[in-house]
Amino acid sequence: MIRSTLALTLAGSLATAFASVAFAAPLPAEKMVGNEKCYGIALKGKNDCAAGAGTTCAGTSTMDYQGNAWKAVPAGTCTSMNVNGHMGMLTPKKG
Amino acid sequence: MITGFAESQDAFAAALLHADQPLPPGITTARGMADAARFAVYRNNVFVGLTGALAQRFVVTEQLVGTDFFAGMARAYAQDHKPRSPLIIDYGDDFPDFVAAFPPAGGLPYLPDLARIEVAWTQAYHAADAVPLDLAALAEVSPEILPDLRLVAHPSVRLIRSDFPVGSIWNAHQQDEVMPVSDWYGQAVLVLRPHMDVDVCILPPQDAVFAAFLLNGASLGEAAQAAFAAAPEFDFGAALLGLVNLGAFCAFHPDKGSNP
Incomplete structure (x- = not known):
């Protein structure tokens, strides 16, 4: 695309977008609050407490299991995920 | 046996995360006896700390595969990934790559990217x-x-x-x-x-x-x-x-x- 054409295309598209969110002219920040989440699907996190490993002062357990040999198969909520019509896992687990 | 500090530190670190490694030199009781049992306790505590840090960071990953599977996967990771920073909040930045190459998790192809969201979440939280x-x-x-x-x-x-x-x-x-x-x-x-x-x-x-x-x-x-x-x-x-x-x-x- 020729540069000047591109500039016009982009500027036009941006102007349309500004108009479509109902403020052709710049609005002060507080007027934009209602528009903040109209783009992208905002997902709500609940795990604010997971501020990062090591940032809590929870007592450290020293219990562990013998980790030399483990044969666990995924057994959590993955079994309720729908993978292209197949539940949970793509490959059937043996044993 | 007299060893330099660097060698003794290397031997200690190597023995720490691999149970099949010999006891590092100099780990003895007050009476000078080698003390494998006490070193095993220390080694276990290191694993519990590291795998616990992963479990706190990868909350959804753990939910998806269950606690047993996650514990095994985290232990396998910890064995070959010592923290590179004193900030434990950074521990597990490359855990998603490990998960992607971890055969037992191969049936869950979305798991590495899900873990990447959890890495990003912590990084975003602590970003400037x-x-x-x-x-x-x-x-x-x-x-x-x-x-x-x-x-x-x-x-x-x-x-x-x-x-x-x-x-x-x-x-x-x-x-x-x-x-x-x-x-x-x-x-x-x-x-x-x-x-x-x-x-x-x-x-x-x-x-x-x-x-x-x-x-x-x-x-x-x-x-x-x-x-x-x-x-x-x-x-x-x-x-x-x-x-x-x-x-x-x-x-x-x-x-x-x-x-x-």
Whole structure:
């Protein structure tokens, strides 16, 4: 695309977008609050407490299991995920 | 036996995460006897600390595979990945790559990208504060310099592009009761902290290329052309406004290097 054409295309598209969110002219920040989440699907996190490993002062357990040999198969909520019509896992687990 | 500090430190570190390694020299009781049992306690505590840090960081990953599987996977990771920083908040930055190459998790192809969201979440949380770019400033940019404009990514922003609906899967686990994710499509997930809270957003599919280009430092023109090529329905204005509104950028500057 020729540069000047591109500039016009982009500027036009941006102007349309500004108009479509109902403020052709710049609005002060507080007027934009209602528009903040109209783009992208905002997902709500609940795990604010997971501020990062090591940032809590929870007592450290020293219990562990013998980790030399483990044969666990995924057994959590993955079994309720729908993978292209197949539940949970793509490959059937043996044993 | 007399060894230098560096050698003795290396031997200690090697023995720490591998149970089959011999007891490091100098680990003795007060009476000078080798004390394998006490070293095993110490070794176990190191594992519990590291795998516990992973479990705190990869909450949804653990939910997906269950605690037993996660514990085994975390232990396998910890064995070959010592913390590289004294900040344990950084521990596990490359855990998603490990998960991707971990054969027992091969049946869950979405698991590495899901873990990448959790890495991004912690990184966003601890990233530097920055005031997001004001939409009003963007409106004042003159049209002719628009294609050459480069936006500065907000320090907290991370983009995860996945072949799987990892945003929806992550979101399904933010409730106590996990609902199945049935709408199975690839998602581009933006994780960022424009203000005090971390936001996790699923971008419109046609905007993924645009966002990726901009976050890699491409100019608006370059990013828009790449996005048009990838998806003809791409809407430049809506995408740019949307990303700016989410707080993905904190500044912009004209590209001084390009020809007029």
